Each structure stands twice: as structure tokens, then as C-alpha cells.
Amino acid sequence: MVLLIQPLIPALRRYARALMRDPSEADDLVQDCLEHAISRWRQRRADGNACAWIFTILHNLAINRLRQAAHRGRHVSIEDAGDASPSSPATQEDALRHRDILQALADLPEDQRSVVLLVSVEGLSYAEVAAVLDIPLGTVMSRLSRGRERLRQAMEGEAVAKPIGGANLRRVK
Amino acid sequence: MNSLPITEDDLQAYVDKALDAARQVEVAAYLDGHPEVAQRVQGYIRQREELRAKLAPIAEEPIPARLNLVRLVDRRRRSRVIWRQVAAAVVLLGIGWGAGWSVHGAFPQPASRGIAALAQQAAESYAVFAPDHTRPVEIRAVDRPALVAWASRRLDRPVTVPDLSRSGYHFMGGRLVATAQGPAFLFMYDNDHGTRLVMLTRHMIIDRNTRMMQSVEGSVVGFTWADKGIGYSLVGPVLPEVLHPIANAARRQIERNI
Numbered sequence: 001m002v003l004l005i006q007p008l009i010p011a012l013r014r015y016a017r018a019l020m021r022d023p024s025e026a027d028d029l030v031q032d033c034l035e036h037a038i039s040r041w042r043q044r045r046a047d048g049n050a051c052a053w054i055f056t057i058l059h060n061l062a063i064n065r066l067r068q069a070a071h072r073g074r075h076v077s078i079e080d081a082g083d084a085s086p087s088s089p090a091t092q093e094d095a096l097r098h099r100d101i102l103q104a105l106a107d108l109p110e111d112q113r114s115v116v117l118l119v120s121v122e123g124l125s126y127a128e129v130a131a132v133l134d135i136p137l138g139t140v141m142s143r144l145s146r147g148r149e150r151l152r153q154a155m156e157g158e159a160v161a162k163p164i165g166g167a168n169l170r171r172v173k
Numbered sequence: 174m175n176s177l178p179i180t181e182d183d184l185q186a187y188v189d190k191a192l193d194a195a196r197q198v199e200v201a202a203y204l205d206g207h208p209e210v211a212q213r214v215q216g217y218i219r220q221r222e223e224l225r226a227k228l229a230p231i232a233e234e235p236i237p238a239r240l241n242l243v244r245l246v247d248r249r250r251r252s253r254v255i256w257r258q259v260a261a262a263v264v265l266l267g268i269g270w271g272a273g274w275s276v277h278g279a280f281p282q283p284a285s286r287g288i289a290a291l292a293q294q295a296a297e298s299y300a301v302f303a304p305d306h307t308r309p310v311e312i313r314a315v316d317r318p319a320l321v322a323w324a325s326r327r328l329d330r331p332v333t334v335p336d337l338s339r340s341g342y343h344f345m346g347g348r349l350v351a352t353a354q355g356p357a358f359l360f361m362y363d364n365d366h367g368t369r370l371v372m373l374t375r376h377m378i379i380d381r382n383t384r385m386m387q388s389v390e391g392s393v394v395g396f397t398w399a400d401k402g403i404g405y406s407l408v409g410p411v412l413p414e415v416l417h418p419i420a421n422a423a424r425r426q427i428e429r430n431i
Contacts, residue, residue: 006242010232013240017231031239038242038249039392040410042304043367053366064412101223119189120221121228126191141182148185152216 001041004050005034011122012058018117019062021106029065033058052128059114059132066110104154112147119144179203184210188217256391260297267353287380288404289388292397294352295373295406296390298359302348303369303409310346310361320347324358328376330403333430335372335423337362342370342419354378370409370416372423377404385420387413396420400428 012033016026036057044053105113114133118124119140126144130137176199186192187200204211238244285293302309312320317334324332327349334344342362350357350373357375377399385398394416395408405427407420 002242002246009236009240009242010234013234013236014228014231018228027237027240031245034240034242034245035249036392036410038246040368042306043369043410045367048367056366060412064414101220102227105224116224120224126186141185144185145181148188148217148220149213151220152213155220156216 001038005037005054008051008054009034012054015055015117015122016058016062018102018105018121019066019113021102025065029058029062032061036061049128049131052124052131055118055122055124055128055132056134063110101151101155104151107154108147108150112143112150115140115143116147116151120148184214185217188214188221252391263293270353287377288383288386288397288399290352290354291373291375291377291399291404291406292386292388292395292408293390294350294357294375295371295395295397295408296388296393298350298357298373299369299371299393299408300390302359302361303371309369310359311348313346314344316346317344323349324374327356328358328374328403331430332358332374333427334360335426337370337419337423340419340422341365345369368409368411370407370411370419372405372407374403374405377402380404385417385424387417389413398424400424 009030012030013026016029016033017023020026020029033054037054040057044050105116108116111133115129118129118132119126124132126137126140130140133140135143179200183192183196183200187197187204190197192200204214312323321332321334324347334347336344338344341364343364345361345363347358347360350359352375354375354377357373360372360374362370362372380399381402383399385396388395388397390408392410393408394411394413395406396413396416397404397406398420399405405424407416407423409416
């Protein structure tokens with residue numbers, strides 16, 4: 001188990017950090033993931049893919065935490081929220097171009113962000129991503145395509161924005 | 174050449190170099206003829222490289238001590254040894270209680286009673302039987318009618334085996350388990366990832382009707398309740414928010430069949 005999982009820890013930390021953004025929260029998550037993996041090692045399918053398996057655990061834990069955080073985030077009364085919103089209003093420039101691709105990534109919807117990260121950065125195959133996220137392959141492809149296009153538009157500004165898919169390209173299964 | 178039309182999926186796979194060599198050439202040829210699409214695809218390739226470059230340093234950082242896998246495995250092993258000692262102590266306490274009872278002595282009672290005792294027994298049964306690869310159950314799912322008949326006879330009550338397949342858990346089978354409160358029946362389930370759940374059911378001496386309680390033993394979560402004198406505890410190594418609806422579904426099915 002150590003031999004199979006140990007080499008994946010750097011990638012797990014990277015994925016966790018990209019999702020959570022806060023380094024210590026991300027490492028908490030990885031620790032949680034490793035503890036789960038240790039306790040469930042014997043229940044995993046012996047012929048299964050260890051990489052997809054552990055990313056599944058990490059992803060599910062991350063989503064739980066993010067949802068809990070989002071849930072907590074809503075407990076702000078209307079009076080408190082007022083105009084002192086925690087994030088500063090976006091400037092014209094921000095709307096046109098994000099200097100930081102990680103910020104642009106953080107602005108993607110959660111489902112697209114996961115697919116873009118797992119495919120582009122972690123180098124998982126499309127089938128592995130489908131297994132990790134427990135979604136059909138076609139959904140992986142459409143989220144990847146939408147996520148990449150949105151990210152590209154965010155990075156390159158509205159000027160180059162084109163309808164997704166171009167003129168005559170259609171996604172076929 | 175009569176090749177298939179280029180799809181959006183082909184373009185994504187081109188970015189990820191996931192196409193076979195022949196298709197890669199076809200997509201490249203298509204992009205040569207369609208500069209607007211080519212520009213978009215170039216954008217994706219740049220984006221992929223930029224993301225990798227920005228996030229690469231994280232993977233190169235030295236791994237913090239608390240994520241040392243060997244240490245984590247070791248810590249769990251030690252905690253399990255302690256847990257086993259606790260379990261042994263509980264057994265001894267049980268024997269002591271039994272002996273005390275037989276001479277009507279006034280020995281201290283076991284730490285947990287009623288619903289808490291059932292939750293603990295379910296977690297213990299899980300720890301003993303779920304990791305077993307040779308014979309996790311005594312009677313397999315194919316002999317379900319025989320198992321149900323046997324359980325109903327021993328518990329002197331018609332027993333329902335909940336169907337958890339809608340939650341992705343398939344019935345594997347069951348076995349008879351001994352508890353301080355008499356015979357109990359264990360039903361085991363697993364899902365496609367090999368995660369196993371255990372349900373333990375037996376007569377309740379106290380806490381004969383209680384609402385559902387949540388418990389945690391190490392990484393094993395449990396939901397336990399009692400209805401009309403029969404207790405049920407569903408345990409497994411899954412998050413409470415996952416297990417709770419499954420336990421609710423099991424309870425509904427049992428209620429319907431009583």
C-alpha cells in the first residue's frame with residue numbers, strides 16, 4: 001500500500017491545494033484522505049486502479065468540505081452583508097482579464113474545475129476522471145470543453161470570446 | 174481519404190495528446206485549414222501548460238511530516254492494538270458481568286447499555302467480519318430465504334432483510350452473532366467499490382423503542398435505532414451524511430414489513 005500510494009502524495013497535495021487554495025486546509029484534507037485510504041485499503045478492489053481510487057477519496061472529501069464551507073458561508077444576515085461584502089467589487093479590468101490563471105480557475109464552477117485539474121494537471125485519463133467523479137465519460141468531455149473555454153475567455157478577455165464549439169463542431173459521443 | 178468528421182472531443186484529446194497517432198495527424202491537418210479553431214486550441218494548450226507550471230511547485234515541496242504515510246499506517250496500527258485491548262476489556266467485563274449475574278453479585282454494569290451497546294456490537298462485528306475475504310458471511314445472498322427463515326426462528330419474529338440496492342449496496346449474505354443480549358443477526362452489503370456495510374439486529378432488553386442515533390468508532394460510522402423491541406444498527410466506513418439516508422431507507426423497509 002505504501003509503495004502504491006506514497007508516490008501519489010505530491011499530486012494529491014497539488015490537487016487539494018488547487019481546490020481548497022488554503023495550504024494548511026489542503027494538507028488537512030490530504031491527511032484525512034490518507035487516513036481513509038489506510039483504513040479502507042483492504043476493501044478496495046485488488047485489480048482496481050490505485051490512482052483513480054485515492055483521487056476519488058480525496059475528491060469526495062474535498063467536495064464535502066467545500067459544500068460545508070459554502071453552507072456556513074450563507075449564515076450571514078442581510079443586515080450584516082450590506083455593502084461590506086468580504087470580496088472587493090470586481091473592477092473593469094478584472095472582468096476583462098484575469099492576470100492569475102489560478103484565480104480564473106477558482107472562478108469556474110466546481111464541477112468544471114475538477115475536470116480541468118484532473119485532466120490538465122494531474123494527467124488522469126478521461127476514463128479515470130469519469131471513475132473519480134462518478135459521472136459518464138460524455139459528461140467528463142463536456143465539462144472539460146466548457147471549463148477550458150471559460151478559462152480561456154477569462155484569461156484572454158472578452159475580446160476573443162466566441163460561442164463555444166465554433167461554427168460547425170458538435171460534440172458527438 | 175474518408176475520415177470521420179472532427180469533433181469537439183477530438184480537439185480536447187488533441188490538447189491532451191490522448192489521440193492515436195493517425196487521428197492526431199488528421200486533427201492537425203484540420204487545424205491547418207481552420208485557423209480560428211486552431212487559435213482556440215492553441216489557447217487550451219497554453220492554458221494547460223500554464224496551469225501545470227503554476228501548480229508544479231506544490232508537488233515539488235517536501236512532504237510535511239504529518240503526511241508521512243509510514244507514520245500514519247503505524248499510528249493506526251497502534252490505535253488498533255489499543256482498540257483491541259479495549260475490546261478485550263469489554264469481553265472480560267462481559268464475562269465478569271455474566272459471572273456476577275449468575276451468583277447474583279453486585280458487579281458494575283458494562284459501560285454501554287441498550288442502543289449504545291448494540292451500536293458497539295455492530296461496530297465490533299464490522300471490524301471482525303467485513304475485512305474477511307474468505308467467509309465474511311455464513312449464508313450467502315442466494316440462500317436468502319433460508320437465512321430469513323433461520324433469523325426469524327432464532328429472533329422469534331419475522332425478520333426483514335432491507336434491500337439497499339437503490340443506494341448502490343448489494344446484499345452479500347448474513348450470519349448469526351453472539352451478544353450478551355442473546356442471538357443477533359448480521360447482514361452484510363457491498364457496493365461496486367468493495368465498500369462493505371453491516372447491519373446487526375437483535376432483541377432489545379432496554380431502549381426497546383428509540384429514535385435513530387449516530388455513533389462513530391474509529392473510521393466506522395453507525396446509525397442505530399429500535400422499534401417494537403427489536404434493535405437495528407447499520408455501520409460502515411462511510412461519511413455520516415452518506416450512511417444516514419441509507420439507514421433511513423432500511424428503517425422504512427423494515428417498518429413496512431413488521
